Amino acid sequence: MTAATPTLRELQLAVWKLLTAPEGARPGLEELARAGELDEETVTAWIAGDERLDSLGRIDVYANMYFFRLRDILAEDFAKTAAILGEARFHNLVTDYLLVHPSSHPSLRWLGRALPAFLGEHAYGRELPWAPQMAALEWARNEAFQSRNTPAVSSVDLAAFPSERWGDLVFSLKPDVSLVTAPFDVVGLFERIDGGAPPSEPERREQHLLVHRPRFAPEVEEIAADEARALETVAAGRTFGEVCGALAPSEELVAEAATRAATLLAAWLERELLSGARLKTT
Amino acid sequence: MSRPPFLGHGVGLRRDHFERILDAPTDVDWFEAISENFMGVGGRARAVLDAVREKYPVVLHGVSLSIGSTDPLDLAYLDELRDLAGSVEPAWVSDHLCWTGVGGKNAHDLLPLPYTEEALRHVVDRVARVQERLKRRIALENVSSYMAYRFSQMPEGEFLARVAEEADCGILLDVNNVYVSSVNHGFDPHEYLAAVPPARVWQFHVAGHSHEGQLLLDTHDHEVPDPVWKLYEEAVRRFAPVSTLIEWDDRIPPFETLEAERNKAAAIYVEIAGVSEPAVRARVAG
Numbered sequence: 001m002t003a004a005t006p007t008l009r010e011l012q013l014a015v016w017k018l019l020t021a022p023e024g025a026r027p028g029l030e031e032l033a034r035a036g037e038l039d040e041e042t043v044t045a046w047i048a049g050d051e052r053l054d055s056l057g058r059i060d061v062y063a064n065m066y067f068f069r070l071r072d073i074l075a076e077d078f079a080k081t082a083a084i085l086g087e088a089r090f091h092n093l094v095t096d097y098l099l100v101h102p103s104s105h106p107s108l109r110w111l112g113r114a115l116p117a118f119l120g121e122h123a124y125g126r127e128l129p130w131a132p133q134m135a136a137l138e139w140a141r142n143e144a145f146q147s148r149n150t151p152a153v154s155s156v157d158l159a160a161f162p163s164e165r166w167g168d169l170v171f172s173l174k175p176d177v178s179l180v181t182a183p184f185d186v187v188g189l190f191e192r193i194d195g196g197a198p199p200s201e202p203e204r205r206e207q208h209l210l211v212h213r214p215r216f217a218p219e220v221e222e223i224a225a226d227e228a229r230a231l232e233t234v235a236a237g238r239t240f241g242e243v244c245g246a247l248a249p250s251e252e253l254v255a256e257a258a259t260r261a262a263t264l265l266a267a268w269l270e271r272e273l274l275s276g277a278r279l280k281t282t
Numbered sequence: 283m284s285r286p287p288f289l290g291h292g293v294g295l296r297r298d299h300f301e302r303i304l305d306a307p308t309d310v311d312w313f314e315a316i317s318e319n320f321m322g323v324g325g326r327a328r329a330v331l332d333a334v335r336e337k338y339p340v341v342l343h344g345v346s347l348s349i350g351s352t353d354p355l356d357l358a359y360l361d362e363l364r365d366l367a368g369s370v371e372p373a374w375v376s377d378h379l380c381w382t383g384v385g386g387k388n389a390h391d392l393l394p395l396p397y398t399e400e401a402l403r404h405v406v407d408r409v410a411r412v413q414e415r416l417k418r419r420i421a422l423e424n425v426s427s428y429m430a431y432r433f434s435q436m437p438e439g440e441f442l443a444r445v446a447e448e449a450d451c452g453i454l455l456d457v458n459n460v461y462v463s464s465v466n467h468g469f470d471p472h473e474y475l476a477a478v479p480p481a482r483v484w485q486f487h488v489a490g491h492s493h494e495g496q497l498l499l500d501t502h503d504h505e506v507p508d509p510v511w512k513l514y515e516e517a518v519r520r521f522a523p524v525s526t527l528i529e530w531d532d533r534i535p536p537f538e539t540l541e542a543e544r545n546k547a548a549a550i551y552v553e554i555a556g557v558s559e560p561a562v563r564a565r566v567a568g
Contacts, residue, residue, distance in 0.1 A: 005433045006433075007400065008350075008352050008395075008396065008398075008400055008401050008404060009352040009384075011396060011431070012351065012352055012381060012384040012393075013384055013385065015393065016383070016384050016385060016387070016389070019389065019391075019393075020387075020389070045432060046431055046432060046433065047429050047430070047431060047432065048429070048430045048431065048432050048467070050468070052495065052496040052497065053428075053495065053496070053497060055429070058428050058429035059429060061428040061429070061494070061497070061499075062389075062391060062393065062428065062429070065391055066389050066390075066391060069390060069391070070390065102387045102388075103383075103387060103388040103389075103390060104386055104387055104388065105388065106318055106321075106346035106348075106356060106359045106388060107318045107319075107321065107322075107346065108318075108390055109318075109323075145325055145326070146323050146324070146325060146327065147323075147324055147325070148322050148323060148324040149324030149325070149328060150324070175324075176324075176325075213325055216325050216326035216329065217326075
């Protein structure tokens with residue numbers, strides 16, 4: 001190899017920087033040249049161009065496909081959020097997002113994982129505060145649709161544990177189950193956009209949403225605040241005893257809380273929300 | 283080395299066609315499923331794949347193996363793929379001779395390698411490790427490309443052939459990709475085919491492309507154009523018996539349009555190779 005010939009690693013790192021440059025390969029190269037990392041002479045020596053398209057133009061083919069492919073995936077995964085933001089703002093949001101959260105997983109399914117939180121911190125999210133809530137709902141629905149099949153815990157499974165130890169039981173939520181809490185009626189807004197109505201400011205009303213997949217289609221249920229709190233406690237890996245504690249507003253009401261927790265547990269088993277049960281080990 | 287069984291003429295398994303495929307008989311002999319669309323995935327997509335597999339042979343075709351990347355192999359990805367293949371029992375597993383990312387990031391694009399001795403050694407070593415991890419041989423597909431490296435040391439066809447021979451893997455010969463790259467880089471597609479060893483070719487891809495300025499883009503969103511059918515004829519003449527798959531991934535048409543393209547490929551194939559019955563149809567019960 002001559003000094004001008006890059007190693008495979010050097011080549012890949014350089015091409016990567018050019019094809020992911022947010023303004024395109026040429027502005028990306030200008031920035032790299034200013035930093036002394038790469039110059040046009042080197043790129044031209046490495047990558048063949050011709051009278052139809054020069055070296056940088058050929059990298060730009062990939063650069064354009066990189067951005068638009070990922071934007072289209074996110075626009076599909078967050079269709080209602082994109083409708084709320086509008087085309088130009090969604091485009092800009094994706095540009096900003098990919099700079100911070102480029103895909104790091106072999107499957108495109110995970111590309112939008114951090115988008116709801118990112119939008120919550122973004123200027124557009126502050127301008128339209130129901131947009132991040134919608135993004136969270138859409139992400140939860142997507143996950144409910146796709147997540148892996150996992151056997152649910154049944155009451156027969158629970159009967160294997162001695163009743164005096166149920167307070168030490170730690171449950172897991174099935175992978176399709178998630179919780180979304182929003183200060184707006186995002187479900188109503190979702191349905192209006194789905195019906196073809198233009199996105200409008202939703203009613204300010206706190207919603208606790210349980211998203212899961214009973215069979216093949218995601219289902220979104222509005223649940224009571226205490227059930228949401230109990231499920232969040234389960235999701236945090238706490239014991240069933242601690243779930244009871246989360247339901248008790250005061251020590252005097254511990255007995256009522258235990259009754260409520262038992263009722264909720266029966267309902268979770270019925271709706272097949274739990275995937276694992278084990279005794280906490282000390 | 284033995285080639286896998288001849289499956290006939292298939293199409294890609296796409297969400298838009300799930301109901302049509304399961305609701306009524308088709309002319310299709312087999313389906314190709316994108317591996318990543320089913321890795322760690324449950325629900326309806328997985329149920330459809332299992333139902334299709336009950337009726338047809340299936341091949342798993344990946345897009346994120348990134349066999350040419352200089353990043354370490356993603357062992358979690360390989361284990362997930364091995365588990366999927368273990369449950370689906372595909373006729374074979376394939377991916378692309380390219381790199382898709384570096385530095386822990388993924389472009390989700392099929393980026394071309396330089397055709398150098400260094401890249402050859404790198405890929406051959408990784409294919410061996412992938413095949414060991416998956417406990418099966420794989421086929422690698424030639425990609426369409428829009429850029430080529432001046433310091434390549436051999437033509438792409440020779441690189442593909444040497445990878446297959448030295449790593450003991452199969453070749454998924456994408457006829458459209460050969461044509462697209464030949465136009466984009468000005469090489470002779472017939473010389474390319476002549477460099478490929480017939481015993482290594484497990485499968486053909488045939489697809490449409492689109493024009494972008496004076497280059498061709500591998501968009502899989504059109505019917506197969508005449509120059510690609512012509513090259514397919516030559517490939518059948520040289521490599522048959524080889525299973526063929528029609529790719530159509532964007533602006534997906536009604537299933538009947540895809541089926542008509544599949545039937546056209548089958549008619550061309552039969553006229554040249556005189557073979558019509560696939561060796562394998564549905565999964566054997568029990």
